[in-house]
Amino acid sequence: MYKSAKFWDRIADKYAASPIRNQAAYEATLDRMRDLLSPTDTVLELGCGTGTTALALAPSVQHITATDVSDAMLDKGRDKAQAAGTTNVEFLQSDAADAPAGPFDAVLAFNLLHLIPEMDNALAEIAKRTKPGGLFISKTFCMPEQRNMIWWFIQLGLPVMQAIGKAPYFAELSTSDLDAAITKAGFTIVETTMAPGKDPRRTIIARRAY
Numbered sequence: 001m002y003k004s005a006k007f008w009d010r011i012a013d014k015y016a017a018s019p020i021r022n023q024a025a026y027e028a029t030l031d032r033m034r035d036l037l038s039p040t041d042t043v044l045e046l047g048c049g050t051g052t053t054a055l056a057l058a059p060s061v062q063h064i065t066a067t068d069v070s071d072a073m074l075d076k077g078r079d080k081a082q083a084a085g086t087t088n089v090e091f092l093q094s095d096a097a098d099a100p101a102g103p104f105d106a107v108l109a110f111n112l113l114h115l116i117p118e119m120d121n122a123l124a125e126i127a128k129r130t131k132p133g134g135l136f137i138s139k140t141f142c143m144p145e146q147r148n149m150i151w152w153f154i155q156l157g158l159p160v161m162q163a164i165g166k167a168p169y170f171a172e173l174s175t176s177d178l179d180a181a182i183t184k185a186g187f188t189i190v191e192t193t194m195a196p197g198k199d200p201r202r203t204i205i206a207r208r209a210y
């Protein structure tokens with residue numbers, strides 16, 4: 001049992017029932033990924049949650065290994081795959097740093113990197129699992145540059161929620177720190193996009209060096 005799984009197991013029902021924040025931006029990200037992926041690709045998804053992204057991309061690739069520390073999240077993904085008749089997504093329990101070795105044509109991490117205390121180590125392991133020339137695609141929370149409501153919530157509200165077990169570990173990543181960490185792990189960043197409006201999530205498309 002992974003230590004960080006406890007929190008996510010506990011909130012799996014609530015997470016599964018909550019709507020996708022910013023559906024239009026999510027669809028745009030999926031479309032961009034469909035452009036980049038090909039039908040022969042094998043894909044590793046880290047922190048797949050209830051499998052929404054893996055199941056949406058499954059028709060566009062050969063196989064997806066969808067991993068997460070939380071078995072409760074994975075069980076929901078398995079149920080959704082069965083209901084959809086999707087047979088090319090395998091759900092496996094693992095930490096981002098000890099996922100199956102692959103290597104894979106693409107590794108995906110949505111809403112994950114800011115939740116990992118040892119991010120540099122995880123990125124080094126991700127690089128080992130990405131084929132030379134393969135893709136690493138991350139969408140993750142970055143600290144807003146302005147001191148807006150979200151910034152203040154992270155400073156004041158989040159520590160309280162963490163203290164009472166209502167929020168997980170949360171790294172206050174700047175966009176430049178995140179880019180530097182991904183580059184240090186052996187990737188070349190080829191595209192970055194910020195979500196529209198006040199949504200502080202950054203999508204990074206990076207390619208592993210040959």
Ligand SMILES: C[S@@+](CC[C@H](N)C(=O)[O-])C[C@H]1O[C@@H](n2cnc3c(N)ncnc32)[C@H](O)[C@@H]1O
Pocket residue numbers: 004005008009046047048049050052067068069070073094095096097109110111112115116
């Ligand atoms: C915010 S949810 C995102 C789920 C999904 N990727 C999405 O975008 O809806 C974060 C997920 O990462 C998982 N997780 C947290 N820490 C992890 C780690 N170190 N390795 C793998 N998965 C992790 C949690 O169990 C949870 O399912």
